[in-house]
Amino acid sequence: MHGLMMNSPLTITSIMKHADRNHPDSEIVSVTVDNPRHRYTYREAFIRTRKLACALSQYGIKPDDRIGTLAWNDYRHFELYYAVSGVGAITHMINPRLSHDQITFIINHAEDRLIFVDPLIVPVLEKIIDAIKNVELFVILTDMAHMPETSLVNVRCYESFIGDGAEDFEWPEFDENTASSLCYTSGTTGNPKGVLYSHRAIVLHSLAEIAPDVFNLSIREVIMPVVPMFHVNAWGIPYAAPIVGAKLVFPGAKMGDGETLQALIEEEGVTLSAGVPTVWLMLLNYLEKSAKTVASLRRVIIGGAACPLSILIDFREKYDVTVHQAWGMTEMTPLGTVNTLKPGMENIPADELNQLKLKQGRFVYGVEMKIIDDDNKEQPWDGLSPGLLKVRGPWISSNYYKKEDDDDTFDKDGWFSTGDIATIDENGFMQITDRSKDVIKSGGEWISSIELENIATGHPTISEAAVIGINHPKWSERPLLIVVLKENEEVGKEELLAWMAGKVPKWWLPDDVLFVDEIPHTATGKIQKTKLRKLFKDYKFPSS
Ligand code: ADP
Secondary structure (H helix, E strand, O other), X not given: OOOOOOOOOOOHHHHHHHHHHHOOOOEEEEOOOOOOOEEEEHHHHHHHHHHHHHHHHXXXXXXOOEEEEEOOEOHHHHHHHHHHHHOOOEEEEOXXXXXXXXXXXXXXXXXXXXXXXXXXXXXXXXXXXXXXXXXXXXXXXOOHHHOOOXXXXXXXXXXXXXXXXXXXXXXXXXXXXXXXXXXXXXXXOOOXXXXXXXXXXXXXXXXHHHOOOOOOOOOOOEEEEOOOOOOHHHHHHHHHHHHHOOEEEXXXXXXXXXXXXXXXXXXXXXXXXXXXXXXXXXXXXXXXXXXXXXXXXXXXXXXXXXXXXXXXXXHHHHHOOEEEEEEEOHHHOOEEEEOOOOOOHHHOXXXXXXXXHOOOEEEOOOOEEEEEOOOOOEOOOOOOOOEEEEEEXXXXXXXXXXXOOOOOOEOOOOOEEEEEEEEEOOOOEEEXXXXXXXOEEEOOEEEOHHHHHHHHOOOOOEEEEEEEEEEEOOOEEEEEEEEEEOOOOOOOHHHHHHHHEOOEOHHHOOOEEEEOOOOOEOOOOOEOHHHHHHHOOOOOOOOO
């Protein structure tokens, strides 16, 4: 027997209609090329979204057409998120920081009909234009007064494009399983893979994200997503914030600029922000140097890569900001876990609490998970037994877009293999110990590179650390620790290793430490271990 409830489709359009009706006065503030502080309300945003949707329909955009965006976090990108999905087409967010080859591959693979591009990113398209196949029109995200000179042909200005549309556009109705948006994983090996989200997945993910032990969102928050809107839906914030009516602050292209972030936080009263560790290292550095503060900021959500302990401690002790680590993947819309404490955990000793907070956190309702060993046997939740992490749930990919090759990423029981090696403790806190391809195998045993990095960044002089496996004649691989020191700090190799001893099994201790000025990062802010391995491929340990 079916229940007697209405079958209202869970669509992105429903989020927009709700926000328009219930939170018309909540603000969206953006930094753009043509305006250092653009400000309007949700009501105004959704009027323009309807105009854009109407203009897209008049242009001839049909359901399922892919519309590319090469844009920063700002109000026009927000309008595209809603208008494109709202007409039944697919918003394809493209990461402008990827290599030109990858961007070309992605645009051609998605067969984008239109591309909406920020003026600052136009030069990227100019370089690859000859290799791009399907794009009919480029719409530059600015007004007529700020249109850049460009060698691109078939170009329009966003403000004039949107000006063609009518405010009273009627949103079409469609099934909640309709595809809404598309995002490619950065593909450190092989070509990028397309993750095709559905309206239903986005809505369920947003509802889960709002919950108190997840992101704890409400109309009282002022949220600044520093995670790019081209990277996994800015972790869902542009969808979740309108549901609750929170004010949104978009830093535009200035996401890597400490001065802009600090000014936005202070002037707009930002209470919550989210982004990858490198952004926070940069902001903390800026605050230290400028002696400025972030008084309104209460919480920061850090994910995408393991969070160095120094960030957690600096935020807490210098700025009274609580850091919550989160873990997820492009294939997971992205949210899987968030590190929020259970009752009583606030009172555990400081060192233990730090270790707990370095874990990636507890699973959000909606995401099922298990860890398995090499024989596919499920591992216990004891915080000690590592295994390959598999997940399943309504906002997790069941396959890649137009997948050409077969792999075992999606198994026949409907589980997605994350490629992460993790432990899960008795309290349900998951901890990533490695990417399966980064784990160091010494004498047949596994050494967790992330755990070593976590310990190293707990040293007061270290700003960032990376550990890679280096070939070793006896042990097959041994760990090499590569560190970046905080400004004006120093520590000797022996002193650092002596400090680390006792914090991990003796045989885990790195065989050598190298001090570098910078550690390379991927386009999505992860330590680029493949590049480090290449850079140090001829490195030999002093003793081997
Ligand atoms: P990509 O496009 O490179 O796949 P994703 O953002 O989807 O980018 O990357 C997901 C991966 O990032 C995860 O599988 C995990 O290895 C890593 N990751 C994400 N969040 C964390 C975290 N909090 N700690 C450690 N690793 C993380």
